[in-house]
Amino acid sequence: xxxxxxxxxxxxxxxxxxxxxxxxxxxxxxxxxxxxxxxxxxxxxxxxxxxxxxxxxxxxxxxxxxxxxxxxxxxxxxxxxxxxxxxxxxxxxxxxxxxxxxxxxxxxxxxxxxxxxxxxxxxxxxxxxxxxxxxxxxxxxxxxxxxxxxxxxxxxxxxxxxxxxxxxxxxxxxxxxxxxxxxxxxxxxxxxxxxxxxxxxxxxxxxxxxxxxxxxxxxxxxxxxxxxxxxxxxxxxxxxxxxxxxxxxxxxxxxxxxxxxxxxxxxxxxxxxxxxxx
Numbered sequence: 001x002x003x004x005x006x007x008x009x010x011x012x013x014x015x016x017x018x019x020x021x022x023x024x025x026x027x028x029x030x031x032x033x034x035x036x037x038x039x040x041x042x043x044x045x046x047x048x049x050x051x052x053x054x055x056x057x058x059x060x061x062x063x064x065x066x067x068x069x070x071x072x073x074x075x076x077x078x079x080x081x082x083x084x085x086x087x088x089x090x091x092x093x094x095x096x097x098x099x100x101x102x103x104x105x106x107x108x109x110x111x112x113x114x115x116x117x118x119x120x121x122x123x124x125x126x127x128x129x130x131x132x133x134x135x136x137x138x139x140x141x142x143x144x145x146x147x148x149x150x151x152x153x154x155x156x157x158x159x160x161x162x163x164x165x166x167x168x169x170x171x172x173x174x175x176x177x178x179x180x181x182x183x184x185x186x187x188x189x190x191x192x193x194x195x196x197x198x199x200x201x202x203x204x205x206x207x208x209x210x211x212x213x214x215x216x217x218x219x220x221x222x223x224x225x226x227x228x229x230x231x232x233x234x235x236x237x238x239x240x241x242x243x244x245x246x247x248x249x250x251x252x253x254x255x256x257x258x259x260x261x262x263x264x265x266x267x268x269x270x271x272x273x274x275x276x277x278x
Contacts, residue, residue, distance in 0.1 A: 045059075045062055046063060049064075059245075060245065065245050065246050069243075069249075071243075072246065081226065081228045081230065081231050085216060085220065088148055088216060088219070088227065089151060091148045092150070092154075092212060092216070093151065096155025096212070097155060097159055097208065099160075100155060100163065100204070100208070101160070103160050104159065104162070104164040104166075105163060105167065105194070107160075108163060108166075108197070114164075118164070121160060125161075129150070129154050130150075130218050133146070142222055142223040146219070147216075147219035147220065147222060147224075151216055151219060154214070155211060155212050155215075158204045162201055162207070163197060163201050166196070166198070166199065166201060169197075170193065175188075175192075198270065199270055202269070205262050206259055206262050209258045209259055209262065216228075216251070220232075228251060232247040
């Protein structure tokens, strides 16, 4: 009996045997830990509002904002607003992504393209984006066009810079590989250059999505007759701070969702990178 116990202890203490990774307790899960601070902040916010430390006119309690959101939802306006704002953000993002990535590739693979494309884009990048709103109104009116173009302009620059940087930082061995395989320019671009620059492009895409939603908030202040901006503007006219904050939270939630989509794609498209979690 004693020998069996010693043999069993020896097997468990054998350093050659792989040890099972101990799973932490439920309260040590990263997802749960990440929610502690937001939940604590919401509770502190709610208590401060109930005790009168925060004025309801300045910052209503979370429960009041939720009630205001349900009020907007029941009227059926929220669904239409999400559809209209989503269309504006989508069209603007696609247009800006095509321009930004296209110019980034053109400037990255060709010295002539860099000399032609990079200087004017760098000059335009330093112009305050929202300072162009009056000029856009003069040029394109107050309909949908200036809103979409403002979003596209904000989206284009991060994607251009990251695409250009990703191409210029390529391993020279990839270029040599293209020479060895006798690939033409289009084949190199499709099979070597764009895949190698994809990490930088995805970083630019995440930055651009954030700027797209920020640009949308400002763009929808331009005589918007529908969309989330329309809801926020109407609430401002009637001093409904709760609905204004609810609209801003919806903007933030949409940005978080789109960022998560890009991160999901990034984890699957960059599995070959050792630093990407699987």
